[in-house]
Amino acid sequence: MRPYPPAADPHEPPLTEAEVASLSLVDPGADAFRAAFADLQVDVVDGVLDALNLPDVGLASVFAGLAEDASVDLADAVLAGLDDADAMLLSAFGDGELQGDQRARLTRHALRDRVAQASLRETARTAAQVREATAAPVDLDLWNAVAIGISAELEPELDVGDALRTALRALPPVDLSASIMAKVSPLNRRTTRWVSYGAPFMALAAAAIVLLAIVPGLVGKNSVLVASLTDVAVPFQIASVNDAQVEDLETSTDVTAQVVQFEDGGPTFILVDDSAPSGGTL
């Protein structure tokens, strides 16, 4: 087992910017991995990944389980698809262990090791592709796939994609990747071993980035995907019969009101028009 990263040579000259740039190292957002939240429950849809045409290496085993269970701890699911080596690498990266001196030593090592270089460049390319894919406007098919996956109860004639997009915009921003990092055991830098960036790691890291990017504000602390939020304890229900009788009704002088029931059994509406310049009150 090789020590990771290789021990620094105090006599070795510092890396130049050109050397670092030559590796095309892209940090897929180390800061994003540090935000922490717990008890993530997420319903993830394969259609999201299919629509983004991501590499599926290593994903099948992770998301097969998610497709069957509407409430899954995403962090655990992702880690289930990682072997120990990738988990340690992911943790090292997310914990900032690849920054500063550590990062410099890794970079220096990569400059000497062609296999490592290739792996790092592949990671960079994947990250760039993910960013490009998620930066582009998301088409309706993608949103429909997600909506279907979460089994949102919507009228058939409603625009499912727009409904979901509206709901997602209402959610506060959240770092999904932190949940994954919170599940990985902290590493001791002295015992971490260097392993190549493998395809499974790249795919799963990309998946985490994608989920973070396409569902900003997907979840907050102790919240679930889209269909319910932390501030809504019980879903609002409508009874089959809604028989309201308005016994009396008064409005201010600049307000008009009208009582309407659009359909049998449906809720009665008290339509209030206060568009006139304000000034009157009851």
Added chain:
Amino acid sequence: MNGRSARGFLVSLALASVACVAATPLLSHPAFAADDKVPSKVQLTVLVVSATDSESGVDPRLAALASSFRYFKYSGYRLLSQQASELAVNGSGTFAVDGGRKLKVTLLSMDDARAKLHVEMSNDQGKVLDTTVNINRDGTFIISGPKYKDGILMLPLRVSY
């Protein structure tokens, strides 16, 4: 009283006794008044919904109301808040409504089938709506129309017990 009459009387008395015993658990339920079969409190839920053209689609949390929204011209319906209050008869609850408004709801009366509510909506200048609504148990009515940003507010009120 002859034999048949006596037997009938005793049977009636026995049935009445059984009925009283059977009703005891129901009457002692916390939700029921000690000396009345009618529930004594309602759960009032108030939603504040923004109807707007600057967004599109129906907030999934408003799925139950989606069919009612179809009669309005707006393209987007978003849930701004959901508030709930337990009201006893003659009790009131005040709910914050976006746009500097308040909604005060008083439970006037209730029986096992219907509840009567007094609803007042006010803005920063005073009361603008005053109405009394008699609604079936678990029914919903909606106050709709107060101006909000580029659209209007819709306030579904559900009375459940």
